[in-house]
Amino acid sequence: MDALLETLKKLGPARLLLMAGTFLALIVFFxxxxxxxxxxxxxxxxxxxxxxxxxxxxxxLDVSDIPYQMIExxxxxxxxxxxxxxxxxxxxxxxxxxxxxxxxxxxDRQQGFGTTSFVQNINQLRALEGELARTISxxxxxxxxxxxxxxxxxxxxxxxxxxxxASVFVNLRNRAEVGNEQITAIxxxxxxxxxxxxxxxxxxxDGAGNLLARxxxxxxxxxxxxxxxxMKTKYEQRLARSIEDIVGRIVGYGRxxxxxxxxxDFSTVSRNSEIYDPEGQVVRSTQTITEEDVENxxxxxxxxxxNNLPGLPGASQDGSAPPTAASNRSExxxxxxxxxxxxxxxxxxxxxxxxxxxxxxxxxxxPAVTTPAEGDDADENxxxxxxxxxxxxxxxxxxxxxxxSAIGFDESRxxxxxxxxMQFAKERLEAPPPADTIMGLPRxxxxxxAETLIFSLVGVLVILLxxxxxxxxxSAAAQAQARANAAEEEAKLLASSGTGAPQLxxxxxxxxGGELEATxxxxxxxxxxxxxxVKKISxxxxxxxxxxxSVIRNWMTQEN
Numbered sequence: 001m002d003a004l005l006e007t008l009k010k011l012g013p014a015r016l017l018l019m020a021g022t023f024l025a026l027i028v029f030f031x032x033x034x035x036x037x038x039x040x041x042x043x044x045x046x047x048x049x050x051x052x053x054x055x056x057x058x059x060x061l062d063v064s065d066i067p068y069q070m071i072e073x074x075x076x077x078x079x080x081x082x083x084x085x086x087x088x089x090x091x092x093x094x095x096x097x098x099x100x101x102x103x104x105x106x107x108d109r110q111q112g113f114g115t116t117s118f119v120q121n122i123n124q125l126r127a128l129e130g131e132l133a134r135t136i137s138x139x140x141x142x143x144x145x146x147x148x149x150x151x152x153x154x155x156x157x158x159x160x161x162x163x164x165x166a167s168v169f170v171n172l173r174n175r176a177e178v179g180n181e182q183i184t185a186i187x188x189x190x191x192x193x194x195x196x197x198x199x200x201x202x203x204x205x206d207g208a209g210n211l212l213a214r215x216x217x218x219x220x221x222x223x224x225x226x227x228x229x230x231m232k233t234k235y236e237q238r239l240a241r242s243i244e245d246i247v248g249r250i251v252g253y254g255r256x257x258x259x260x261x262x263x264x265d266f267s268t269v270s271r272n273s274e275i276y277d278p279e280g281q282v283v284r285s286t287q288t289i290t291e292e293d294v295e296n297x298x299x300x301x302x303x304x305x306x307n308n309l310p311g312l313p314g315a316s317q318d319g320s321a322p323p324t325a326a327s328n329r330s331e332x333x334x335x336x337x338x339x340x341x342x343x344x345x346x347x348x349x350x351x352x353x354x355x356x357x358x359x360x361x362x363x364x365x366x367p368a369v370t371t372p373a374e375g376d377d378a379d380e381n382x383x384x385x386x387x388x389x390x391x392x393x394x395x396x397x398x399x400x401x402x403x404x405s406a407i408g409f410d411e412s413r414x415x416x417x418x419x420x421x422m423q424f425a426k427e428r429l430e431a432p433p434p435a436d437t438i439m440g441l442p443r444x445x446x447x448x449x450a451e452t453l454i455f456s457l458v459g460v461l462v463i464l465l466x467x468x469x470x471x472x473x474x475s476a477a478a479q480a481q482a483r484a485n486a487a488e489e490e491a492k493l494l495a496s497s498g499t500g501a502p503q504l505x506x507x508x509x510x511x512x513g514g515e516l517e518a519t520x521x522x523x524x525x526x527x528x529x530x531x532x533x534v535k536k537i538s539x540x541x542x543x544x545x546x547x548x549x550s551v552i553r554n555w556m557t558q559e560n
Contacts, residue, residue, distance in 0.1 A: 019470065022466060022470075026459075026462060026467070029455070029458075029459065029462075030459060032455075033452070033455045033456070033459065042069055042078040042079065042080060042081070043078065043079060043080070043081040043084050044076060044077075044078055045057075045068070045077040045078060045079045045084060045087055045088070046076070046077050046097055047075065047076050048075055048076075048143055048144075049074065049075050049076070049077065049097055050097075050144065051074065053096060053097040054070065054074040054075065054077065056094070056096055056097075057077055057091060057096055057097065058070065058077075060090060060091060060094055060096065061077075061079070061087060064086075064087070064090055066079060066080075066083050066086070066087050066090075067079065067080060067083070068087075125149060125151065128149060128193065128194070129146075129147045129148065129149055130147075131193075132145075132147040132149075132189070132190055132193055133145045133146055133147045135189065136168065136170065136186060136189070139182065139186075140173075140176075141172055141173055141176035141177060141178055141182070142170045142171070142172060142173070142176075142178070143171045143172060143173045144170075144171040145168060145169065145170045145171070146168070146169045147166065147167075147168050147169075147190065148166065148167045148168075148169075149164070149165075149166050149190075149194055150162075150164060150165045150166065151164055151194070151195075152164040152195060152196045152197075161196075163196065163197075163198075163201065164194050164195065164196050164197040164201065165197070165201045165202075165203075165215065166190050166191075166194060166197060166201065166202045166203070166215070167202070167203045167204075167205075167215065168186060168190060168202065168203070168204045168205075169205055169206075169207075170186075170204065170205075170206050170207070170212075171206070171207040172206055172207060178206070178212060179230070180230055183204055183212050183213055184199070186202070186204060186213075187199040187200070187202040187204070187213060190202045200215070200216075201215055201216070202215050203215025203216075228264070228266045231264070231266075231350060232262060232264050235262055235264070236260040236261065236262050237260075239258075239260040239262070239355075239357070239406075239407050240258045240259060240260045242406050242407070243256075243258035243260070243357070243359060243403055243406055243407065244256050244257070244258050246402055246403075246406055247359065247361065247399055247402065247403070250399065250402075251361055251362065251391075251399075252362075255361065255362035255424065256359065256360065256361050256362070257359070257360045258357065258358070258359045258360075258403075259357070259358045260355065260356070260357050260407070261355070261356040261357075262352060262354075262355050262356075263352070263353040263354040263355075264350055264351065264352060264353065265350070265351045265352075265353050266350060268346070269345070269346070270344075270345070270346045271343075271344070271345040271346075272342075272343070272344045272345075273341075273342070273343045273344075273345075274340060274341070274342050274343075275340065275341040275342075275343070276338055276339065276340050276341075277338065277339035277340070277341070278338065279339075280338070280339030281336045281337070281338060281339075282336065282337045282339070283334060283335070283336055283337075284335040284336060284337040285334075285335040286332065286333070286334045286335070287332070287333040287334075287335075288330070288331070288332040288333075289329075289330070289331035289332070289333075290328075290329070290330045290331075291327075291328070291329040291330075291331075292326075292327070292328050292329075293326065293327040293328075293329075294326040294327075295326070352413070353413070353414075354413055354414045354415060354416075355407060355408075355409070355410075355413075355415040355416070356415070356416045357403065357407055357409075357415075357416070357417045357418070358418045358420070359399070359403055359417075359418065359419045359420070360420050360422060361391065361396070361399065361419065361420070361421045361422075362421075362422070362423065362424040363388050363389055363390045363391055363421060363422075363423055364388075364389045364390075364391065365386040365387065365388060365389070366386065366387050366389060367384045367385070367386055367387070368384075368385045368386065368387045388423050390421055390423075391421045396419055396421055399419055400417060400419045403417060403419065404417060479557070483553045483556070483557070486552075486553060486556050487549050487552070487553060
């Protein structure tokens with residue numbers, strides 16, 4: 001341990017800082033690889049969110065400790081695949097996402113005791129607007145919608161009430177269009193939900209500021225024309241599909257093309273007529289008056305017996321004077337009723353004025369007859385050459401008859417029909433663009449695998465080229481320091497053995513041979529050593545001190 005500390009001291013502060021930085025970088029690198037490889041896949045939770053919804057959803061996920069990611073400017077929320085169900089349940093409990101509007105859940109909250117009727121009416125209006133906006137947003141071309149309602153209300157001291165009106169703002173999806181039928185459907189949807197609201201009183205605009213419906217009891221400029229054009233287009237397409245379907249069953253599907261041009265009259269005609277029939281007389285009433293008038297205008301005569309005797313000339317039967325004047329009058333009045341016809345005719349728009357139909361038919365194809373040369377092997381995969389054969393005039397006449405019946409052909413109306421038989425151009429199918437895959441795997445997955453492999457390779461190279469040489473250098477330095485310390489201790493031991501008290505016992509016996517062969521009792525060495533061996537070692541040490549030190553270090557290293 002002391003040798004390691006001494007080695008670190010000798011490296012210096014600069015090398016130590018470099019080593020510490022490299023070690024920390026390696027720790028961060030391997031931690032990144034571990035997190036990247038173990039991180040779960042993120043799944044889309046909600047899309048097309050408003051700013052308010054994304055803010056509330058992020059706050060709820062933070063409180064619930066659910067990891068998430070906001071992408072596409074906050075309009076999309078990504079969570080772990082295993083947390084999708086739990087996150088949606090928690091958000092649904094809070095009424096999220098609400099698409100920026102509140103519905104009837106406003107009344108789920110606890111209302112105060114002192115809530116006035118005005119506040120209740122405002123909440124009811126807000127709830128109705130929110131529910132209508134949510135319903136309109138479910139249409140495919142519409143991303144979000146907002147509805148503003150003006151409820152019918154009679155002002156104070158006023159006999160007439162203010163009519164109900166509504167305005168709808170729709171934010172369309174990318175490159176989406178709203179058709180006339182959908183605009184009308186939105187108007188009727190809103191009008192049916194609000195009392196006393198007429199569909200023509202609903203104004204609709206889109207996110208680009210285009211007026212889709214005026215909402216003032218009048219048609220939007222160009223709206224009627226657009227509706228007529230749409231009706232004309234649909235009628236032409238329906239006839240073209242009918243022609244292609246019936247002719248395609250004869251010549252084959254894909255071998256017939258039909259184009260229909262229809263002139264439709266969209267003018268609305270209203271005619272009132274009153275017709276009298278003089279031949280159709282009917283006696284209504286008869287009145288007959290008869291008058292008879294008799295007057296006696298004779299002059300008075302003298303009163304005598306002769307004038308008053310009966311049976312005499314000038315005397316009446318009853319004794320009165322005969323009449324002098326009489327008149328008769330007869331009058332008859334006959335009333336006749338003349339036949340009258342009152343007719344009111346309204347002609348709806350969309351009457352067909354003229355049809356122009358063009359039908360193009362492909363011919364037949366038969367394989368060409370070829371005689372293979374002798375000795376040539378037939379290639380089963382070779383394409384067979386086809387020969388074009390035009391259709392006969394009798395077959396074309398039959399097709400014309402079918403087309404006339406299918407479209408309701410009327411020659412008196414000026415309808416025209418052309419059936420032409422021509423060879424279709426061969427369509428060269430372009431090769432589909434190569435799929436974004438590599439070796440049958442998606443490109444993103446391949447990139448992730450390559451990224452992991454590259455990081456792993458870099459980690460291995462760092463270990464082999466940085467850490468291993470660094471550890472070897474530190475180990476070699478520690479071993480060199482240990483050897484130096486051992487040599488220093490050995491030198492001290494040799495010095496102390498030469499100047500201090502004798503470590504060997506006095507030799508016994510006489511003569512040189514006996515002295516060399518004598519044994520010494522060493523206090524620090526177990527057993528007996530020959531004196532001649534010790535003398536030889538001493539001479540070698542004195543003559544070759546460096547080599548002796550190296551040998552001793554080698555022995556110490558092997559023992560360790």
